Amino acid sequence: MNEEAERDGGGQDPDYVKGAFARIADNYVLTNHVLSAGIDILWRKKAGRLVAGWDPLKILDVASGTGDLALELQRRCKDAEVLATDFCEEMLAHARRRGLRETMVADALHLPFDDSSFDVATVAFGLRNMENWEEGLREMARVVRRDGHVLVLDFSRPKGLLRNPYAFYLNKVVPKVAGVITGERDAYEYLAGSIGRFPSGREMLELFERAGLREPAWTPLSGGIASIYVGKC
Numbered sequence: 001m002n003e004e005a006e007r008d009g010g011g012q013d014p015d016y017v018k019g020a021f022a023r024i025a026d027n028y029v030l031t032n033h034v035l036s037a038g039i040d041i042l043w044r045k046k047a048g049r050l051v052a053g054w055d056p057l058k059i060l061d062v063a064s065g066t067g068d069l070a071l072e073l074q075r076r077c078k079d080a081e082v083l084a085t086d087f088c089e090e091m092l093a094h095a096r097r098r099g100l101r102e103t104m105v106a107d108a109l110h111l112p113f114d115d116s117s118f119d120v121a122t123v124a125f126g127l128r129n130m131e132n133w134e135e136g137l138r139e140m141a142r143v144v145r146r147d148g149h150v151l152v153l154d155f156s157r158p159k160g161l162l163r164n165p166y167a168f169y170l171n172k173v174v175p176k177v178a179g180v181i182t183g184e185r186d187a188y189e190y191l192a193g194s195i196g197r198f199p200s201g202r203e204m205l206e207l208f209e210r211a212g213l214r215e216p217a218w219t220p221l222s223g224g225i226a227s228i229y230v231g232k233c
Helices: 014-036 039-052 068-076 089-097 133-142 160-182 185-197 202-210
Strands: 058-061 081-086 103-105 118-124 144-155 214-221 226-232
Touching: 039 068, 039 118, 039 144, 039 214, 039 226, 058 068, 068 081, 068 118, 081 089, 089 103, 118 133, 133 144, 133 202, 202 214, 202 226
Parallel strands: 058 081, 058 118, 081 103, 118 144
Antiparallel strands: 144 226, 214 226
């Protein structure tokens, strides 16, 4: 992992992250689908079904990147206003070209919205890249109304038989394959390394509680390779 990307506060260096995502934006969607064999699409569909079940009218997708989750929410929640934010304009440009209607360049740790502005806030594979994970959750919770929901979809660390093969794939295979597709191997070495430091399972539930979110719940996906976490505001 690029050591310059690590921060003492538990999160990532925002300048490094922004530059890395700007460099890989053109091939980001394709690379993700190749590396996950398309399973990431199923994970987002499950997250979309959860959100749709809450019948929200205003949804904020934070650190939206190329808009994969926001597009899924836009399709499923047809009566809702879905706004996608990201601090990397290059990523959002791809989201708009893919059909996302509302986007805004914004820092996830300093969202330009009043308290209780949304029914739901989501983030897919983005909280891990923030400078401070707890502050990222607190900021999402701030802009969601009372009894609204915060949902996080991200990679986690599987246990048991999957643990070692997954670690090998993540740290040895992913950077090489992604480097061929994007020409930016170092960016994917960072992304792979960041997963090992990111709270997983019960650690994430504790982080939700520290951020002031109630009734945190955890759903492992694909043997724990990824997880959905949900909390109430």
